[in-house]
Amino acid sequence: MRQGSLRELNLALVLGRIATAPRPPSRAALAAETGLTRATVSAVVEDLVAGRLVTEAEPTPRAGAGRPARGLVLAGDGPAGLGMEINVDYLAACVVDLAGEVRHHVVHRADLRPVSAADALGRLARLAAGARAAAEAEGLTLAGAALGVPGLVDAAGQVRLAPNLGWRDVPVPELLAGHPPLTEVVDGVPALVVENEANLAALAELHAGAGPGNFLHISGEVGIGAGIVLDGTLYRGSRGWSGEIGHIPVRPDGPPCRCGGRGCLERYAGQEAILSAAGLAGADLPADTAPTRLAELAEAGQAAVLAALHEAGTALGITVASVVNLLDLDTVVLGGGYAPLIPWLRPPMLAEIDRRVLTAAWSPVTVRPATLGATAAAVGAAGSVVRRIIARPAGWLARL
Ligand SMILES: [Zn+2]
Numbered sequence: 001m002r003q004g005s006l007r008e009l010n011l012a013l014v015l016g017r018i019a020t021a022p023r024p025p026s027r028a029a030l031a032a033e034t035g036l037t038r039a040t041v042s043a044v045v046e047d048l049v050a051g052r053l054v055t056e057a058e059p060t061p062r063a064g065a066g067r068p069a070r071g072l073v074l075a076g077d078g079p080a081g082l083g084m085e086i087n088v089d090y091l092a093a094c095v096v097d098l099a100g101e102v103r104h105h106v107v108h109r110a111d112l113r114p115v116s117a118a119d120a121l122g123r124l125a126r127l128a129a130g131a132r133a134a135a136e137a138e139g140l141t142l143a144g145a146a147l148g149v150p151g152l153v154d155a156a157g158q159v160r161l162a163p164n165l166g167w168r169d170v171p172v173p174e175l176l177a178g179h180p181p182l183t184e185v186v187d188g189v190p191a192l193v194v195e196n197e198a199n200l201a202a203l204a205e206l207h208a209g210a211g212p213g214n215f216l217h218i219s220g221e222v223g224i225g226a227g228i229v230l231d232g233t234l235y236r237g238s239r240g241w242s243g244e245i246g247h248i249p250v251r252p253d254g255p256p257c258r259c260g261g262r263g264c265l266e267r268y269a270g271q272e273a274i275l276s277a278a279g280l281a282g283a284d285l286p287a288d289t290a291p292t293r294l295a296e297l298a299e300a301g302q303a304a305v306l307a308a309l310h311e312a313g314t315a316l317g318i319t320v321a322s323v324v325n326l327l328d329l330d331t332v333v334l335g336g337g338y339a340p341l342i343p344w345l346r347p348p349m350l351a352e353i354d355r356r357v358l359t360a361a362w363s364p365v366t367v368r369p370a371t372l373g374a375t376a377a378a379v380g381a382a383g384s385v386v387r388r389i390i391a392r393p394a395g396w397l398a399r400l
Pocket of ligand 1: 261
């Protein structure tokens with residue numbers, strides 16, 4: 001094995017251990033766990049510390065006699081990930097450091113449907129520049145960026161179709177050219193990765209903590225997307241286009257959908273469909289406050305709102321039951337705008353799941369709110385950059 005690649009493997013091995021250890025490990029503990037010699041571990045740790053990837057934890061007093069315990073933790077002042085989201089009614093940018101802390105987060109509310117893709121991406125670039133300045137002011141260095149969009153993205157980062165934004169074949173990386181840090185190529189990998197926002201939200205949920213290894217994460221916005229997590233890994237599909245749950249037909253002869261089909265889930269459980277069924281369409285209701293407003297009206301017992309949420313929950317239950325029958329998932333996570341509506345969506349969902357999932361009688365399906373809520377996609381995007389550095393620290397170190 002080449003010396004260079006052995007060093008790369010050792011860097012990734014030691015950093016991976018530090019990232020996942022339940023408490024800060026010492027160099028001796030790392031040597032014992034990895035099977036590397038103490039001298040090798042010390043040399044590797046020295047590189048990681050010099051590269052601002054790892055730092056000594058604050059010593060914690062040890063019970064009883066002896067010196068306080070020391071250990072190594074991920075550095076919070078080195079590389080960071082820039083996460084962005086573009087959606088129908090908002091833009092978001094956030095910075096997450098290597099230790100997983102959200103250090104900066106900003107949301108810009110605007111209806112982006114009447115706006116050209118180039119204009120929307122220009123606004124996003126300005127938001128990203130602000131996030132970069134905020135990161136640098138805190139001593140962080142952006143190591144890459146990821147952008148979530150509500151649509152189908154190909155391997156080159158081109159948005160092939162985002163029906164709710166009215167985008168078709170939008171060359172996102174090209175339109176963002178000239179906006180560092182979005183266009184650099186680092187270590188052979190473009191500094192900007194474009195990804196479906198529902199996938200990023202599912203990844204954020206997966207890494208937010210104690211979630212199970214198998215679940216379906218549904219993001220309820222104007223459109224509805226899903227991320228499928230199987231055995232702790234996001235299932236992207238053979239071309240990266242999995243999860244278009246919003247266009248599964250609930251009633252094949254139902255109302256026409258923007259996708260060209262009829263009676264899709266989105267026509268019953270998308271945010272605008274719920275508002276319209278509740279008689280609130282056209283009301284002066286900013287999209288970001290719509291879920292909270294619906295929850296307030298449901299709480300007050302408003303009949304039309306309760307009926308609309310029951311209809312949406314029923315449609316979600318019918319769709320989810322098919323997915324569960326197909327993939328044998330035991331948990332469904334409701335994210336995006338669905339979180340405040342769970343008390344009204346869950347009962348009709350569970351009724352349909354109980355009726356339609358063959359195994360529900362002895363193995364119930366859990367329906368629960370997402371941990372991160374509406375910010376999940378941008379945070380998940382930034383987290384994906386950070387996890388790439390942890391998986392391959394040599395790439396970051398080579399830039400220094
Ligand atoms: Zn559709």
